[in-house]
Amino acid sequence: MPSATPGNKKRGRRRPRRRLAPEARRSELLEAALEVLATDGAQQARVEDVTRAAGAAKCTFYVYFASWDYLIIAVREHVLTTYAAAVRARIEAVPLGTWSAIERECVHAVDFIVELGELHQAIFHGSTEEVPIPPANSAVTLVAQLLEASIAAGVCRPVATDLAAPLVFSVMHETADGITRSGGREAKIETMLDLLRSWLRA
Secondary structure, three states: OOOOOOHHHHHOOOOOOOOOOHHHHHHHHHHHHHHHHHHHHHHHOOHHHHHHHHOOOHHHHHHHOOOHHHHHHHHHHHHHHHHHHHHHHHHHHOOOOOHHHHHHHHHHHHHHHHHHOHHHHHHHOOOOOOOOOOHHHOHHHHHHHHHHHHHHOOOEOOOOHHHHHHHHHHHHHHHHHHHHHHOOHHHHHHHHHHHHHHHHEO
C-alpha cells in the first residue's frame, strides 16, 4: 500500500501533465486517489488533491468519475480486485491442503485490513458504505470459497459456508480493528486463530 506522507507535502507534489490513453489516465487518477486517501483520509481529501497528485486538470476528473463517490467505489473495487488476485495466486501456488494454509490466509486478511489504515475507513465505511460490493470481489465471498476448498480437502469441519463465512470475516475484521486501536498484533492474532481452530478445524 502507499506509504503515509504528511498531507501538506503530498499536496505540494504535482506530477507533470502528459498525454495519456483514457485507461492509463483513469489508472493514474486511481493511483493518485490511493495515495491521497491513505494520507489524508476521506474527510480531508478533495478532488483537487487527487488531480494535483496525478498531474491532471480538475476537469479531467469528471471525464472518468461522475462524482467523488464514484471515485471511492472505483478505488474500493481496485483494492479488492488486487487483494482477491493475490489470494487466488497464493492458493494456486500452495493449495489449501493443510490447516496452516487456512491460518495463513486469515493472518494475511488481518494484516491487509490493518495496513489499509485511513484508506480502509475511506472506502469501506464512508459515504459509499451502503453501495453493494460485487460478489466476485467480496471479502465474505472469498472466505466462503476458502471454507469450501478447506472442507473439500478435509482440513475444515463441514459447516454451512453461507452462515460461517460472514462470521469468520467478522472475527478477522474485529481482530484487525483491535490491532489498529491498541496494538498487540501477535496476541490478538493468536486469540483469533485459537477461536477458529476450536470452531472449524477438522
